[in-house]
Amino acid sequence: xxxxxxxxxxxxxxxxxxxxxxxxxxxxxxxxxxxxxxxxxxxxxxxxxxxxxxxxxxxxxxxxxxxxxxxxxxxxxxxxxxxxxxxxxxxxxxxxxxxxxxxxxxxxxxxxxxxxxxxxxxxxxxxxxxxxxxxxxxxxxxxxxxxxxxxxxxxxxxxxxxxxxxxxxxxxxxxxxxxxxxxxxxxxxxxxxxxxxxxxxxxxxxxxxxxxxxxxxxxxxxxxxxxxxxxxxxxxxxxxxxxxxxxxxxxxxxxxxxxxxxxxxxxxxxxxxxxxxxxxxxxxxx
Amino acid sequence: xxxxxxxxxxxxxxxxxxxxxxxxxxxxxxxxxxxxxxxxxxxxxxxxxxxxxxxxxxxxxxxxxxxxxxxxxxxxxxxxxxxxxxxxxxxxxxxxxxxxxxxxxxxxxxxxxxxxxxxxxxxxxxxxxxxxxxxxxxxxxxxxxxxxxxxxxxxxxxxxxxxxxxxxxxxxxxxxxxxxxxxxxxxxxxxxxxxxxxxxxxxxxxxxxxxxxxxxxxxxxxxxxxxxxxxxxxxxxxxxxxxxxxxxxxxxxxxxxxxxxxxxxxxxxxxxxxxxxxxxxxxxxxxxxxxxxxxxxxxxxxxxxxxxxxxxxxxxxxxxxxxxxxxxxxxxxxxxxxxxxxxxxxxxxxxxxxxxxxxxxxxxxxxxxxxxxxxxxxxxxxxxxxxxxxxxxxxxxxxxxxxxxxxxxxxxxxxxxxxxxxxxxxxxxxxxxxxxxxxxxxxxxxxxxxxxxxxxxxxxxxxxxxxxxxxxxxxxxxxxxxxxxxxxxxxxxxxxxxxxxxxxxxxxxxxxxxxxxxxxxxxxxxxxxxxxxxxxxxxxxxxxxxxxxxxxxxxxxxxxxxxxxxxxxxxxxxxxxxxxxxxxxxxxxxxxxxxxxxxxxxxxxxxxxxxxxxxxxxxxxxxxxxxxxxxxxxxxxxxxxxxxxxxxxxxxxxxxxxxxxxxxxxxxx
Numbered sequence: 011x012x013x014x015x016x017x018x019x020x021x022x023x024x025x026x027x028x029x030x031x032x033x034x035x036x037x038x039x040x041x042x043x044x045x046x047x048x049x050x051x052x053x054x055x056x057x058x059x060x061x062x063x064x065x066x067x068x069x070x071x072x073x074x075x076x077x078x079x080x081x082x083x084x085x086x087x088x089x090x091x092x093x094x095x096x097x098x099x100x101x102x103x104x105x106x107x108x109x110x111x112x113x114x115x116x117x118x119x120x121x122x123x124x125x126x127x128x129x130x131x132x133x134x135x136x137x138x139x140x141x142x143x144x145x146x147x148x149x150x151x152x153x154x155x156x157x158x159x160x161x162x163x164x165x166x167x168x169x170x171x172x173x174x175x176x177x178x179x180x181x182x183x184x185x186x187x188x189x190x191x192x193x194x195x196x197x198x199x200x201x202x203x204x205x206x207x208x209x210x211x212x213x214x215x216x217x218x219x220x221x222x223x224x225x226x227x228x229x230x231x232x233x234x235x236x237x238x239x240x241x242x243x244x245x246x247x248x249x250x251x252x253x254x255x256x257x258x259x260x261x262x263x264x265x266x267x268x269x270x271x272x273x274x275x276x277x278x279x280x281x282x283x284x285x286x287x288x289x290x291x292x293x294x295x296x
Numbered sequence: 297x298x299x300x301x302x303x304x305x306x307x308x309x310x311x312x313x314x315x316x317x318x319x320x321x322x323x324x325x326x327x328x329x330x331x332x333x334x335x336x337x338x339x340x341x342x343x344x345x346x347x348x349x350x351x352x353x354x355x356x357x358x359x360x361x362x363x364x365x366x367x368x369x370x371x372x373x374x375x376x377x378x379x380x381x382x383x384x385x386x387x388x389x390x391x392x393x394x395x396x397x398x399x400x401x402x403x404x405x406x407x408x409x410x411x412x413x414x415x416x417x418x419x420x421x422x423x424x425x426x427x428x429x430x431x432x433x434x435x436x437x438x439x440x441x442x443x444x445x446x447x448x449x450x451x452x453x454x455x456x457x458x459x460x461x462x463x464x465x466x467x468x469x470x471x472x473x474x475x476x477x478x479x480x481x482x483x484x485x486x487x488x489x490x491x492x493x494x495x496x497x498x499x500x501x502x503x504x505x506x507x508x509x510x511x512x513x514x515x516x517x518x519x520x521x522x523x524x525x526x527x528x529x530x531x532x533x534x535x536x537x538x539x540x541x542x543x544x545x546x547x548x549x550x551x552x553x554x555x556x557x558x559x560x561x562x563x564x565x566x567x568x569x570x571x572x573x574x575x576x577x578x579x580x581x582x583x584x585x586x587x588x589x590x591x592x593x594x595x596x597x598x599x600x601x602x603x604x605x606x607x608x609x610x611x612x613x614x615x616x617x618x619x620x621x622x623x624x625x626x627x628x629x630x631x632x633x634x635x636x637x638x639x640x641x642x643x644x645x646x647x648x649x650x651x652x653x654x655x656x657x658x659x660x661x662x663x664x665x666x667x668x669x670x671x672x673x674x675x676x677x678x679x680x681x682x683x684x685x686x687x688x689x690x691x692x693x694x695x696x697x698x699x700x701x702x703x704x705x706x707x708x709x710x711x712x713x714x715x716x717x718x719x720x721x722x723x724x725x726x727x728x729x730x731x732x733x734x735x736x737x738x739x740x741x742x743x744x745x746x747x748x749x750x751x752x753x754x755x756x757x758x759x760x761x762x763x764x765x766x767x768x769x770x771x772x773x774x775x776x777x778x779x780x781x782x783x784x785x786x787x788x789x790x791x792x793x794x795x796x797x798x799x800x801x802x803x804x805x806x807x808x809x810x811x812x813x814x815x816x817x818x819x820x821x822x823x824x825x826x827x828x829x830x831x832x833x834x835x836x837x838x839x840x841x842x843x844x845x846x847x848x849x850x851x852x853x854x855x856x857x858x859x860x861x862x863x864x865x866x867x868x869x870x871x872x873x874x875x876x877x878x879x880x881x882x883x884x885x886x887x888x889x890x891x892x893x894x895x896x897x898x899x900x901x902x903x904x905x906x907x908x909x910x911x912x913x914x915x916x917x918x919x920x921x922x923x924x925x926x927x928x929x930x931x932x933x934x935x936x937x938x939x940x941x942x943x944x945x946x947x948x949x950x951x952x953x954x955x956x957x958x959x960x961x962x963x964x965x
Contacts, residue, residue, distance in 0.1 A: 035874035037882040219895040284806035
C-alpha cells in the first residue's frame with residue numbers, strides 16, 4: 011500500500027473515563043472540546059494494522075493502545091447507548107455524503123464494539139447555535155446569527171438528513187432521535203416536515219439553569235425533552251486534527267480536515283454505572 | 297439500632313454461658329446465607345437512607361428547650377399512619393411536588409399528604425389524570441410507598457426511612473429530598489404543637505439540669521449515670537439491657553472525655569462543677585473521682601451520650617457479593633472525609649468542645665472492653681473499619697496494617713466452610729466480640745431459616761462501613777452501609793450528602809477508581825476529621841493517583857496529605873487530582889440527564905463543594921458561631937438554657953425555610 015493511496019483516517023480515542031489526564035475531568039457547563047482533544051493527544055494513538063477488512067486500502071485506523079476494543083458485556087438492552095453524531099462537513103452537505111457518513115458510523119460501531127443498535131442518536135448540524143446572543147451577521151462566518159440567515163438549501167438538508175436517520179429507526183438501529191443546538195425557530199422548520207419527531211433537543215445556554223420560556227413551552231407542547239451539553243460549534247479544527255494525525259503518522263503528506271465525529275456513551279440502566287465513553291473521528295486529507 | 301426481638305433478655309452472668317453458642321451458630325447461619333446467595337446477582341442499584349430526629353419540646357414562656365420523652369406514643373401514632381396508608385400509591389404526590397417551584401406550594405402539598413394521603417391522592421389524580429401511575433401493583437420504590445418510622449435508643453428520638461428503596465436512575469435521585477421532607481411533615485403532624493423534630497446530631501444540653509419534658513432525675517440503676525436519667529432510654533427491653541450489659545462487662549461505667557473548648561473566661565484548669573464528684577448511690581459513682589473523669593474535659597458516663605446522637609446512614613445494594621466487597625473497601629477511605637464535611641457536634645452536655653463530631657463519643661459510649669482488654673483489643677466495637685475485605689488485586693496485603701483481634705474458632709469454622717481468607721478474617725473479627733443481648737426465648741434457632749445469631753453480632757459491631765449479607769426470605773441482595781455522616785438540619789443538605797455518596801459510588805465503579813490506602817492512614821484521617829474546624833486546620837491522607845491508568849508514573853510514597861478543599865475541589869494543578877466533586881460532576885454530566893435533573897443534582901454538588909472549601913460553614917462551625925456570638929454568652933464555653941433555646945429556635949426556622957447564606961450559599965433555592 012503506497013502512502014499516496016491513503017486519503018482517509020479513522021481515529022478511535024478508546025475509553026476516556028479511566029485515566030488522570032483525561033479531559034473528562036474538565037467537564038463543566040462552559041463550551042469546550044478538551045475531552046476530545048486530550049483523548050486524541052494523550053492517547054498515543056497507534057495504527058491498527060489488522061483492520062479485519064473494516065476499511066479499504068485508502069483508510070488508516072488509529073486506536074488508543076491500551077484500550078482493547080471490546081464488545082459489551084451482557085444484554086444490549088441493559089445499556090443505554092447514546093451516540094452524538096457531529097456532521098462537520100461544512101462545505102459538503104450533499105445527501106450522499108450524509109448517507110455515507112451515517113452508514114459508516116453504524117458500520118464502525120458494530121465492527122469495533124459489537125453495537126448493533128443505539129438508544130438515542132443525537133444529530134449535530136453545522137453552523138447552528140442555540141444561544142444567539144452577541145452574534146451578528148458579520149461576527150462569525152461559521153455560525154448563523156438568526157434562522158433568517160440560514161439558506162433554504164441548508165434547511166432542506168436538515169430535513170433530508172433526518173429522513174436518513176429515520177430509516178435507521180425503521181431498521182431497528184436507533185430507538186429515538188435527538189437534535190443539538192436547535193431552538194424553537196430551528197425546530198419549527200424541522201418538525202412539521204419530518205415523519206418521526208426528535209424526542210429531545212440539547213442546548214448550551216452558558217451554564218444557566220433557567221431556560222427561555224419560549225423553549226420550555228414549545229417543548230411541553232411537542233413532548234420534547236431538553237438536555238444541556240457543552241460542545242463547541244466547531245468540535246475540532248483543521249490545525250488540531252492535522253496535528254493529531256501527524257503525531258500518530260509522521261508521514262502525513264498534507265493537512266487534514268475532520269468530516270464527522272461520533273461520541274458514544276454507554277451506561278448500565280440497572281446500576282447507572284458508566285461502561286465507557288469515547289469518540290470516533292473520521293478525517294480526510296485536504 | 298439492631299433488631300428488636302420480643303422476649304426476655306438474659307442478664308449478663310447468665311448470658312455469658314451462651315456466648316460461644318451464639319458465635320458458633322452465628323457463623324453457621326452466615327455460611328448458610330453465603331452458600332444460598334453467593335450466586336445472587338441482583339443487577340440493580342437500590343438504596344435507601346436512614347434519618348434520626350430529636351424531638352424537642354419548646355416552652356416559649358420559660359424560654360426553655362427540652363427533649364420530649366413521648367417516643368412511645370408518637371411511634372404508636374406513626375405506626376397507625378403507616379398501617380392505615382400502606383396501600384396508597386404515593387406517586388401522584390411526588391408528581392405534584394415535582395411540578396412546583398414555590399416553597400409555599402410545596403409546603404401545602406406536604407401538609408395534605410401528611411394529613412391524609414389517600415384522600416389527597418384521589419383528588420390529585422382527578423384533577424391531573426396524567427399523575428396516575430399505570431401500575432396494577434404498587435412498585436416497591438420510595439416514591440410509591442408510605443414511609444416507615446422506627447424507634448431508636450433515646451426515648452426522645454425517632455428514625456425514619458423511605459418505605460421502599462430509591463431506584464437506580466439519576467431521575468430517581470430527585471425523589472430523595474421530597475421523600476425526606478414528607479417524612480418530617482408526617483412526624484410533625486403526630487407531635488404536639490410545642491414539639492418539633494430536629495435533625496441535629498445531639499441535643500446541646502443533654503445531661504444538664506431540666507433538659508427533659510417531663511422532668512426526670514438522673515439516679516437510675518441501669519446506666520448509673522450522673523447526668524442521664526434512665527427515663528431517656530427507649531423502654532423496649534433491648535435498650536436498657538444493652539446499656540446495663542456493657543457496663544457490667546467492662547466492670548465500670550463507660551467514660552467519654554471530650555476536651556473542652558477553652559475560651560477567654562473558661563476556668564483553666566477546668567474541673568467541671570456540674571459533676572457530682574461525691575455522689576454515693578452506686579459503686580460505679582467513684583469511677584469519676586478515681587480517674588475516669590479527666591481534667592480539662594467534658595466527662596460523659598453513659599451510653600445515651602453516644603447512642604442518643606442522630607446520624608445519617610445510607611445502605612446500597614450491590615450487583616453481587618464481589619461488588620459489595622469492593623464498594624466496602626473503596627468507600628472506607630471516604631468515610632472520614634464525609635464525616636469531616638458533615639461535622640455537626642461542637643457541644644456536649646452544655647459545654648462547647650474542642651472537637652466538631654460525635655464519632656469518638658459513640659465509640660466510648662458502647663465500649664465494652666475490660667481494663668485488661670484496653671491493652672490487647674485496639675478499638676471499641678463502635679469505630680472505624682479495621683480490615684479491607686475485597687479480593688480485588690489492588691487490595692494489597694500491606695494496606696491491612698493495623699492489629700486486629702479475631703476469634704480463632706470462628707476463623708477455622710469459616711475457612712472450613714469454604715469462605716476465602718479475607719472474608720473469613722473479617723467475620724472472625726466481627727465475631728471476636730461478645731453478644732451483648734441474648735433473649736432466652738431466642739436461643740434455639742433453625743440455622744437454615746433464621747439469622748438471629750448472626751445479626752446479634754453483625755449489628756452490634758458498629759463500624760464506619762457495614763457489610764450486609766442478603767437476608768433470608770427476601771429478594772434483597774448483598775449490601776453495604778455507609779455510616780459515618782452526621783445528620784444535617786435540612787432535607788436539602790441530607791439529600792445532597794446522600795446523593796453525593798451514592799453518585800460517588802457509581803463514579804468509583806464507572807471509572808475504576810482506587811482509593812486504597814493503609815488502614816492506619818484511614819484511622820489518622822478519622823481522628824483529624826473530628827477536629828474543631830478540620831476544614832481549615834487539618835490535612836488528610838489521600839492516594840496520590842486514584843486512577844487506574846498504567847502510564848502514570850508511580851508516585852514517591854503513593855499517599856500524600858491534602859486539605860479537604862483539595863480532596864473535594866481538586867489540586868488545581870496540571871495533572872493534579874481533579875477532586876471528588878469534579879469526578880462526581882463528570883459522572884453526572886456523562887450520564888446525560890435531562891436539564892432539570894442535571895440542575896437539581898448539581899446544586900447538591902455545589903453544596904458539598906462549598907462545605908469542603910469553607911465557603912459555606914459546616915453545621916458545627918455554624919452552631920459554634922451562633923453560641924459564641926450570642927449576646928448572653930459569657931465566653932466561658934457554657935451553653936446556657938437561654939442560648940440553647942435561641943439556637944434551637946433558629947434551627948427550627950431554618951428547617952422551615954428561612955435562608956442562611958453562611959450555611960447554604962446560594963445552593964438551597
